[in-house]
Amino acid sequence: MPTHAERRLIAYAPEQLFDLVADVGKYPQFLPWCAAARVRTRTATELVADLTIGFGPFRETFTSRVDLEHPTRIRVRYEKGPFRYLNNVWTFMPDARGCQVDFFVDFEFRSRLLQAAIGVVFNEAVRLMVSAFIRRARDIYGAPVTDKTLAQPTNAQPAGTGGA
Template sequence: MPTHAEQRLIAYSPEQLFDLVADVGAYPQFLPWCVKAVIKSRTEQELVADLTVGFGPFRETFTSRVSLERPHRIRVRYEKGPFRYLNNVWTFTPDPRGCLVDFFVDFEFRSRLLQNAIGVVFNEGVRLMVSAFIKRARDTYGVSSQPGAVIRD
C-alpha cells in the first residue's frame, strides 16, 4: 500500500499549476511511465480518463474520475483497472512567492507481483513525477517572474 505525501513551494500561480495537472491528455508528453492518456469525457468540474502506465515489462491501463475544483484542488478517484484502490489529491494554495502544492497519493494493486514491483521504485518514481510537473511548468510558462520566487525541486 504505497502512500506518499509531500508539499512544495513552486514559483507559479495556483491557476497555472492547476491547469498543468488538469491537462491529463498531455501526460504522455512529459510524465515518466505514462505511455497513453485517453479522455473519455470532460466538463468544467470533472473528467474521466484512461491512463496507461508502463514500467519495466509491465503495462497497465486504468480509468479514473478526476474532480476539478478550480483553482484549488484536483481529486482523482479510481474507477476500473489493476488497483484495489487509488486516491490522489493535489491542493494548490496561493503564496506570495508562488503556490504551495500539496500532493498525496495512496494505492494498492490487486496483483502482488505488481505491488512488489512498484514498491521497489515507488518513492523515487513519485519524486520523478512531481519533478516532471515542475519541469513542465518551466517549459510551458518560462522562468517565473514572481519577485522572490522559490522553486524547491
C-alpha cells in the same frame, strides 16, 4: 499500501499549476511511465480518463474520475483497472512566492507482483513525477518569476553611468 505525501513551494500561480495537472491528455508528453492518456469525457468540474502506465515489462491501463475544483484542488477517484484502490489529491494554495502544492497518493495493486515491483521504486517514482510537472511548467510558462527578478527595474542604468 504505498503512500506518498509531498509539499512544495513552486514559483508559479495556482491557476497555472492546476491547469497543468488537469490537462491529463498531455501526460504522455512529459510524465515518466505514462505511456498513453485518453480523456473520455470532460466538463468544467469533472473528467473521466484512461491512463496507461508502463515501467519495465509492466504495462497497465486504468480509468479514473477526476474532480476539478479550479484553481485549488484536483481529486482522482479510481474506477477500473489493476488497483484495489487509488486515492490521489492535489491542492494548490496561493503564496506570496507562488503556490504551495500539496500532493498525496495512496494505492494498492491487485497483483502482488506489480505491488512488489512498484514498491521498490515508488517514492523515487513519485518524486520524479512531481518534478516532471515542475519542468512542464517551465516549458509552458517560462522561467518562474523570482523576488530577485521582480526587484530589478526593466530599464535600469548600470551604477555610476549617470543615466538620464
